[in-house]
Amino acid sequence: MAQPTMQQVAERAGVSTALVSLVMRGAPNVSDYRRRLVLEAADELGYRPNVLARNLASRRTNTLGVVLNDLHNPYFAEVVDGIQAAADAAQHRLLLGNGKHSLAGEADAVETFLQFRVDGIVVAGSLGLEPIEQASRSAPIVVVGRTDVLSYADTINTDDAAGARLVVDHLVSLGHERIAHIDGGTGAGAPERAEGYRSAMRDHGLDRHIRVAAGDFTEASGASGAAELLEGPERPTAIFASNDLSAIGAFDLLTDRGMSIPDDVSLVGFDNTSLAAMAHVGLTTINQPTYDLGVASIELLLERLDDGRTESTQFVRAPDLIVRTSTAPPPAQEPAP
Amino acid sequence: MAQPTMQQVAERAGVSTALVSLVMRGAPNVSDYRRRLVLEAADELGYRPNVLARNLASRRTNTLGVVLNDLHNPYFAEVVDGIQAAADAAQHRLLLGNGKHSLAGEADAVETFLQFRVDGIVVAGSLGLEPIEQASRSAPIVVVGRTDVLSYADTINTDDAAGARLVVDHLVSLGHERIAHIDGGTGAGAPERAEGYRSAMRDHGLDRHIRVAAGDFTEASGASGAAELLEGPERPTAIFASNDLSAIGAFDLLTDRGMSIPDDVSLVGFDNTSLAAMAHVGLTTINQPTYDLGVASIELLLERLDDGRTESTQFVRAPDLIVRTSTAPPPAQEPAP
DNA sequence: TCTAAGAATTGGAACGCTCCAAATGTGACA
DNA sequence: TGTCACATTTGGAGCGTTCCAATTCTTAGA
Numbered sequence: 001m002a003q004p005t006m007q008q009v010a011e012r013a014g015v016s017t018a019l020v021s022l023v024m025r026g027a028p029n030v031s032d033y034r035r036r037l038v039l040e041a042a043d044e045l046g047y048r049p050n051v052l053a054r055n056l057a058s059r060r061t062n063t064l065g066v067v068l069n070d071l072h073n074p075y076f077a078e079v080v081d082g083i084q085a086a087a088d089a090a091q092h093r094l095l096l097g098n099g100k101h102s103l104a105g106e107a108d109a110v111e112t113f114l115q116f117r118v119d120g121i122v123v124a125g126s127l128g129l130e131p132i133e134q135a136s137r138s139a140p141i142v143v144v145g146r147t148d149v150l151s152y153a154d155t156i157n158t159d160d161a162a163g164a165r166l167v168v169d170h171l172v173s174l175g176h177e178r179i180a181h182i183d184g185g186t187g188a189g190a191p192e193r194a195e196g197y198r199s200a201m202r203d204h205g206l207d208r209h210i211r212v213a214a215g216d217f218t219e220a221s222g223a224s225g226a227a228e229l230l231e232g233p234e235r236p237t238a239i240f241a242s243n244d245l246s247a248i249g250a251f252d253l254l255t256d257r258g259m260s261i262p263d264d265v266s267l268v269g270f271d272n273t274s275l276a277a278m279a280h281v282g283l284t285t286i287n288q289p290t291y292d293l294g295v296a297s298i299e300l301l302l303e304r305l306d307d308g309r310t311e312s313t314q315f316v317r318a319p320d321l322i323v324r325t326s327t328a329p330p331p332a333q334e335p336a337p
Numbered sequence: 338m339a340q341p342t343m344q345q346v347a348e349r350a351g352v353s354t355a356l357v358s359l360v361m362r363g364a365p366n367v368s369d370y371r372r373r374l375v376l377e378a379a380d381e382l383g384y385r386p387n388v389l390a391r392n393l394a395s396r397r398t399n400t401l402g403v404v405l406n407d408l409h410n411p412y413f414a415e416v417v418d419g420i421q422a423a424a425d426a427a428q429h430r431l432l433l434g435n436g437k438h439s440l441a442g443e444a445d446a447v448e449t450f451l452q453f454r455v456d457g458i459v460v461a462g463s464l465g466l467e468p469i470e471q472a473s474r475s476a477p478i479v480v481v482g483r484t485d486v487l488s489y490a491d492t493i494n495t496d497d498a499a500g501a502r503l504v505v506d507h508l509v510s511l512g513h514e515r516i517a518h519i520d521g522g523t524g525a526g527a528p529e530r531a532e533g534y535r536s537a538m539r540d541h542g543l544d545r546h547i548r549v550a551a552g553d554f555t556e557a558s559g560a561s562g563a564a565e566l567l568e569g570p571e572r573p574t575a576i577f578a579s580n581d582l583s584a585i586g587a588f589d590l591l592t593d594r595g596m597s598i599p600d601d602v603s604l605v606g607f608d609n610t611s612l613a614a615m616a617h618v619g620l621t622t623i624n625q626p627t628y629d630l631g632v633a634s635i636e637l638l639l640e641r642l643d644d645g646r647t648e649s650t651q652f653v654r655a656p657d658l659i660v661r662t663s664t665a666p667p668p669a670q671e672p673a674p
Numbered sequence: 675t676c677t678a679a680g681a682a683t684t685g686g687a688a689c690g691c692t693c694c695a696a697a698t699g700t701g702a703c704a
Numbered sequence: 705t706g707t708c709a710c711a712t713t714t715g716g717a718g719c720g721t722t723c724c725a726a727t728t729c730t731t732a733g734a
Contacts, residue, residue, distance in 0.1 A: 051454070052453065052721085055721085056691085057688075059722095077409045096435060098433060252615055278589055344691095355692080390692090395719085685726085694716095694717090695716100697712100
């Protein structure tokens with residue numbers, strides 16, 4: 001499977017390799033005559049530039065890497081839509097890496113990108129910062145979904161705590177008090193969502209109803225979290241899952257147990273993914289402008305790459321509540337205070 | 338962001354670059370003493386091998402590329418699970434490419450991989466073969482999901498026509514006659530599914546009820562396809578969508594129009610993705626062993642890479658029907674023949 | 675016709691690594 | 705102590721590009 005090289009194209013076209021290089025990069029100062037000669041020779045040979053060699057010589061790959069925490073979560077597909085559009089517009093190619101929903105997998109993906117010398121990296125949904133800090137010494141990095149303020153990388157996110165507060169406010173306004181939360185573990189934004197929930201509960205004087213089940217942003221953990229909550233002494237009338245995926249898991253389990261949503265239990269997710277929007281799910285959730293977040297992440301990367309920005313930036317968007325059919329007032333048999 | 342080079346590591350360790358190279362690759366014939374010396378120097382410097390240079394010299398990247406047709410379709414996430422596991426086991430790193438659900442996007446992704454000189458490529462859910470044939474001259478390629486028999490690439494798939502037949506048989510056994518299909522366009526396996534549907538309908542003597550609405554494997558096309566079918570003169574009592582994603586779209590639209598599934602209309606998907614399995618969806622569908630398909634695709638690639646196989650292979654698995662709650666006998670008010 | 679300035683082209687040195695053949699070390703054995 | 709076989713280590717030539725300085729061509733103006 002030997003690939004034709006620039007050398008061969010040069011010979012066939014009867015010019016120097018330097019000229020071929022110029023033509024391949026679309027340099028301006030090349031006569032139309034030779035340009036055509038070179039292009040024809042390249043075409044006949046099926047020549048394809050070798051990015052590896054090109055980068056070795058030029059120190060640029062014109063490629064950006066995107067690490068996706070979990071391919072099963074549609075949230076990331078939506079972020080990638082924005083990333084892809086912005087990258088296309090800026091003439092950068094994109095490579096994706098699978099974070100395998102684990103910190104080690106994430107670190108591996110980042111490492112692979114660095115070894116391929118991509119120009120910059122977007123980490124979407126990071127589970128931890130160590131690999132990122134390490135990598136930031138080698139390439140500019142943008143982290144999507146984490147609220148942290150970092151000195152070594154840019155961050156892009158929505159205000160997770162504010163989103164959680166919107167959820168609690170909404171549920172309280174419907175009359176709920178026993179509002180429980182299914183945690184997202186170390187998932188991006190999860191700690192902030194949990195803390196936002198706790199703090200909003202306190203503000204409403206509902207401290208004693210604070211209840212958090214463990215979880216990790218997956219469908220499975222949503223189900224186990226919901227099961228855990230059902231077993232408790234004070235069954236909650238509303239469950240706030242840390243993301244849509246785990247909300248779906250909870251939805252399934254509750255339905256399986258013969259409970260009706262929202263009649264028996266109200267359920268809220270976070271992210272407003274396509275899952276939540278499905279008509280027969282109708283999940284009340286927090287909307288994140290995923291597409292915009294994706295676009296912004298590339299813009300920040302390009303600022304560092306092209307404009308030479310070096311100080312780090314935080315880009316925060318306000319979330320908003322999307323009310324669908326999974327929330328309603330608590331069942332009537334709730335004991336009056 | 339200058340990276341330390343092998344040269345610098347060699348100087349610091351007081352050895353030659355050749356020795357550093359040996360250590361980095363884990364070669365056997367290196368004394369423990371110098372190995373440690375080199376590793377320490379590398380660690381202190383934060384050295385990271387440059388894959389580009391490495392490949393330029395060795396003609397191997399130890400990296401496989403996977404082109405995913407549509408990140409929004411969980412089917413691909415499931416295939417990647419298998420691919421990733423097999424690649425990990427074989428010590429190959431994985432890079433993903435976004436096909437953007439378009440033939441051009443797919444071709445771009447393949448081209449990027451070739452320019453990065455990956456060792457092999459898996460194309461999952463290809464929309465067309467031209468880019469693949471072209472690329473197969475430069476690297477071994479495995480196509481997942483297409484039934485075609487190709488001379489230039491290996492293919493892996495389930496028997497789509499057989500799957501479609503299972504669906505029709507199931508619906509007919511429930512008493513349905515007006516069974517319509519929502520097409521998948523040029524999506525991988527779609528033509529076979531449509532043809533399987535037609536042929537099964539004919540075998541049951543239901544020729545005159547054959548009805549196909551256009552679609553392209555997306556949720557949106559599932560909705561529009563269902564809408565189109567509802568408007569026809571003879572409203573179908575069962576709809577067979579070409580994949581789960583479009584089935585979900587149809588599900589949503591039908592529910593929106595006030596119809597109940599399966600009481601008014603039975604609905605069947607294809608792929609048995611996580612979407613179909615959700616309890617409140619309960620979509621009857623055709624199961625594909627996605628994980629196994631993913632694993633097999635890497636195995637085929639490695640056979641070409643490591644064992645030097647050159648003739649192409651087809652790997653076909655039998656699909657099976659998963660009956661859930663979206664199918665039932667047609668409504669009683671159906672006019673008797 | 676000559677000259678200068680600018681346009682177009684080219685040779686050859688990197689880029690960071692692997693690979694090969696050759697050189698050096700080491701230890702066992704006679 | 706001298707040999708020999710084998711284990712280690714090393715120099716240096718690529719790998720396919722880009723980039724820079726230098727060279728050659730053109731063309732306009734005098």
